[in-house]
Amino acid sequence: MTQQQQAAGPPAEKHSDPAEEFMDRSTPLSRIRNVLHRYPALSPTIVLLVAVVVFGVLNDRFLRVENLSLITQQVSVVGTLAIAQTLIILTAGIDLSVGAVMILASMVVAQTTVNNGMPAPLALVAGLVVGLAAGALNGFLVTRFKLPPFIVTLGTLNIFIALTLLYSGGSTVRGSSMPALLTWMGSTFPVGPVRISTGVVAMLLLYIGVAFILGKTAWGRHVYAVGDDKEAARLAGIPVNRVLMSVYLAAGAVLAVGAWIQIGRTNAASPNAGVDLNLDSITAVVIGGTSLFGGRGSVWGSLLGALIVGVFRNGLSLAGLDVLFQTLAVGVLIIVAVSVDQWIRKVKS
Amino acid sequence: MTAVDVPTPATGTRQPILQARNLVKTFGKVVGLDGVSLDLYPGEVLAIIGDNGAGKSTLIKCLTGAEIPDTGELLVSGQQVHFKRPQDARAHGIETVYQNLAVSPALDVASNLFLGREERLPGPLGSLFRVLDTKGMRRKAKAELIRLGISTLQDVTVPVENLSGGQRQAVAVARAAAFGSKVVVLDEPTAALGVRESNQVLQLVRDLRDRGLPVILISHNMPHVFDVADRIHIQRLGKCAATITPQSHSMTDAVAIMTGAATA
Numbered sequence: 001m002t003q004q005q006q007a008a009g010p011p012a013e014k015h016s017d018p019a020e021e022f023m024d025r026s027t028p029l030s031r032i033r034n035v036l037h038r039y040p041a042l043s044p045t046i047v048l049l050v051a052v053v054v055f056g057v058l059n060d061r062f063l064r065v066e067n068l069s070l071i072t073q074q075v076s077v078v079g080t081l082a083i084a085q086t087l088i089i090l091t092a093g094i095d096l097s098v099g100a101v102m103i104l105a106s107m108v109v110a111q112t113t114v115n116n117g118m119p120a121p122l123a124l125v126a127g128l129v130v131g132l133a134a135g136a137l138n139g140f141l142v143t144r145f146k147l148p149p150f151i152v153t154l155g156t157l158n159i160f161i162a163l164t165l166l167y168s169g170g171s172t173v174r175g176s177s178m179p180a181l182l183t184w185m186g187s188t189f190p191v192g193p194v195r196i197s198t199g200v201v202a203m204l205l206l207y208i209g210v211a212f213i214l215g216k217t218a219w220g221r222h223v224y225a226v227g228d229d230k231e232a233a234r235l236a237g238i239p240v241n242r243v244l245m246s247v248y249l250a251a252g253a254v255l256a257v258g259a260w261i262q263i264g265r266t267n268a269a270s271p272n273a274g275v276d277l278n279l280d281s282i283t284a285v286v287i288g289g290t291s292l293f294g295g296r297g298s299v300w301g302s303l304l305g306a307l308i309v310g311v312f313r314n315g316l317s318l319a320g321l322d323v324l325f326q327t328l329a330v331g332v333l334i335i336v337a338v339s340v341d342q343w344i345r346k347v348k349s
Numbered sequence: 350m351t352a353v354d355v356p357t358p359a360t361g362t363r364q365p366i367l368q369a370r371n372l373v374k375t376f377g378k379v380v381g382l383d384g385v386s387l388d389l390y391p392g393e394v395l396a397i398i399g400d401n402g403a404g405k406s407t408l409i410k411c412l413t414g415a416e417i418p419d420t421g422e423l424l425v426s427g428q429q430v431h432f433k434r435p436q437d438a439r440a441h442g443i444e445t446v447y448q449n450l451a452v453s454p455a456l457d458v459a460s461n462l463f464l465g466r467e468e469r470l471p472g473p474l475g476s477l478f479r480v481l482d483t484k485g486m487r488r489k490a491k492a493e494l495i496r497l498g499i500s501t502l503q504d505v506t507v508p509v510e511n512l513s514g515g516q517r518q519a520v521a522v523a524r525a526a527a528f529g530s531k532v533v534v535l536d537e538p539t540a541a542l543g544v545r546e547s548n549q550v551l552q553l554v555r556d557l558r559d560r561g562l563p564v565i566l567i568s569h570n571m572p573h574v575f576d577v578a579d580r581i582h583i584q585r586l587g588k589c590a591a592t593i594t595p596q597s598h599s600m601t602d603a604v605a606i607m608t609g610a611a612t613a
Binding site: 216217218219221222224225228229231232233234235236237238295296 | 415434435436439445447451452453454455456460461464465466467469478479480481483524
């Protein structure tokens with residue numbers, strides 16, 4: 001085979017493509033762009049490192065291990081939601097209901113245990129069922145009725161919020177009244193000088209698992225192909241609707257785990273928690289370099305995105321700035337991230 | 350010479366690989382196909398031409414499982430088949446290169462060649478954890494490109510979006526011709542290409558035929574059609590107006606039949 005390759009090699013090198021010649025005339029800027037295009041997780045990594053250094057210089061408390069450990073705990077819920085969000089955005093969809101699904105699942109888990117006396121493991125399974133059912137509803141509406149995911153999840157967002165309030169009667173369940181298993185995700189253990197929460201570990205395991213599936217399995221490749229060009233994927237023989245449905249179901253399962261982490265993190269299940277989480281998860285994904293047009297990006301980028309938001313919020317508040325400035329900074333981050341993404345995508349032409 | 354007088358040069362009484370019998374397909378009140386029949390013999394290039402709306406695309410979609418004909422039958426190697434999805438046609442060895450190329454821009458060449466038929470690693474890693482055999486697929490993709498004589502694609506790890514139009518077309522054709530397919534259907538393969546790239550694709554078509562793989566070619570470009578086709582099926586108003594050969598008719602004749610100014 002190597003001989004054949006060598007035999008086939010030289011004639012191809014003779015006709016150099018006009019497009020390639022054109023690409024060779026590169027400026028330093030376009031070379032940077034090509035590198036960023038090749039490694040999508042690179043730009044959020046740079047932003048995160050720069051942010052950590054800057055905030056570390058601004059305030060010496062920032063780089064203390066307790067503070068860094070706190071940041072990881074603060075991002076564990078959004079980071080988990082961002083996994084679900086990434087899956088859906090990779091298919092060129094968007095899910096406005098992730099936070100609402102998570103809160104609904106957390107209320108079901110807490111209330112079935114505390115009010116109905118269900119054993120904690122069973123209650124967690126019930127939460128998983130709620131997540132899967134919500135994912136199935138979104139997926140069903142997207143694949144069967146061909147509605148845009150934005151509209152579907154805008155609708156189900158309101159439905160899930162209403163269901164949560166109806167089901168819970170608007171009352172919060174305190175962590176102290178729950179069995180230890182339900183708040184387990186909030187417990188911490190020492191790793192050297194750092195205290196790591198179980199929730200952070202759970203989030204990281206989910207990232208590893210989902211990154212593996214997206215990167216190494218046919219299903220993962222099909223998710224990218226569907227988001228990249230739905231029609232091309234269909235013509236290539238990929239069952240597009242089945243892939244989409246499975247993505248929404250997987251997202252629902254991830255959200256159920258998110259509900260468990262949320263209960264541990266806040267040491268409560270509150271129907272009014274997490275109103276910002278829907279959009280925060282999108283923010284993390286977008287800052288992480290995943291394209292809202294689908295087919296491009298990685299789940300690790302979303303973890304970086306969630307960490308960037310967490311670092312900005314924490315760093316700005318340590319620098320003594322009002323919470324409003326944190327929100328302002330996040331807004332600027334989103335717009336810069338999407339602008340950079342658009343610029344990188346120009347490599348295509 | 351009448352429309353049903355189908356010349357079959359050098360095919361004799363050989364069995365067609367692909368046959369369509371009286372295909373009818375309507376879209377509401379619009380009749381896309383009005384009883385179209387077609388035979389494809391081994392080792393020939395059959396061109397399908399026709400004006401816009403003549404039913405070329407509908408015919409191709411019915412042959413490749415992208416549309417289900419209302420009535421009529423399809424036979425592959427003499428066996429009746431029913432295609433409900435493009436995968437069904439693929440399973441019978443009918444591979445299609447669609448006009449919009451149907452390649453996934455962000456995925457690399459090897460991934461595109463194996464899109465929808467990925468191979469997993471042997472052993473528990475593949476069966477239990479469903480891990481893709483990325484290296485193996487790249488190796489096979491490379492070997493397949495060499496076998497097909499496609500020399501414009503050297504690196505199978507390049508994302509397709511970084512390739513030129515001709516190279517993308519080569520990826521799409523390679524995917525259709527690779528892995529033991531019986532029939533390759535090309536929908537307007539030269540429509541978006543420059544002169545040199547078109548010639549490369551036409552050469553690829555000849556190479557496929559010379560390897561015994563029959564090709565159905567849909568094109569608007571008369572010189573290209575007359576250049577590579579062995580027989581030409583002319584669609585007009587949802588019907589087959591004539592089947593001619595480049596030897597029996599001129600391009601002007603073909604256009605006249607296509608537009609209804611003449612009958613074969």
